[in-house]
Amino acid sequence: MSAKKLKRSFYNRPTLDVAAEIIGKFIVFNTPSGKLSARIVEVEAYIGQDDPACHASRGLTKRNRPMFGPAGFTYVYFIYGMYHCLNFVTEPKDSPAAILLRAAEPVEGCDRMLQAAGKPSSTGLLSGPGKFCRAFGFTTEQNELDLTGDLIYIENRNVEVSNIQRSQRVGIREGRDLLWRFYDADSTAVSKPR
């Protein structure tokens, strides 16, 4: 069975459902120098104004605007003066929510990812949101792009994931009680806990 690009209807649903199902899917980025792709193994959900860790918890701002838009778009932000984080917007317009891509396994274009990351080996190459964006070359130039287009999208390649687990989210101060981190417990590419 061939790969199928996920449609807007996949993203336009309750965020926890999308987060659980996005594990094991493949993110594709068609760059001028060729295709980059990776198998998603770890994500986190950030949902609505009532989630204290969500950027939308203090209302609409210039930065978090993509979260308030329709599902199926990217939300990329700059953090700690040197890293970027890639999110997928979920749920309908005016229902701010997104999924943070935290870790993946390199599939296509591994050589170019290694070069971009300045690393000799692929171990841990995409194991962390900042490391993933550095290797893929994601910056705010890729903010608010349509995931149903041909530049950036997610594919279902019909690879089974049998051991999806949940845990607390990483790197936040408030909202730690929520088990909104999803990961493939059989993957060695999952990011290391602090």
Added chain:
DNA sequence: TGAATGATGCGCT
């Protein structure tokens, strides 16, 4: 092998 820390820039109060 675990804890502390520095790097570094921008959005928001």
Added chain:
DNA sequence: GCGCATCATTCAT
């Protein structure tokens, strides 16, 4: 000014 959905390095045990 402060704090941040991070990470690599340094230092202590």
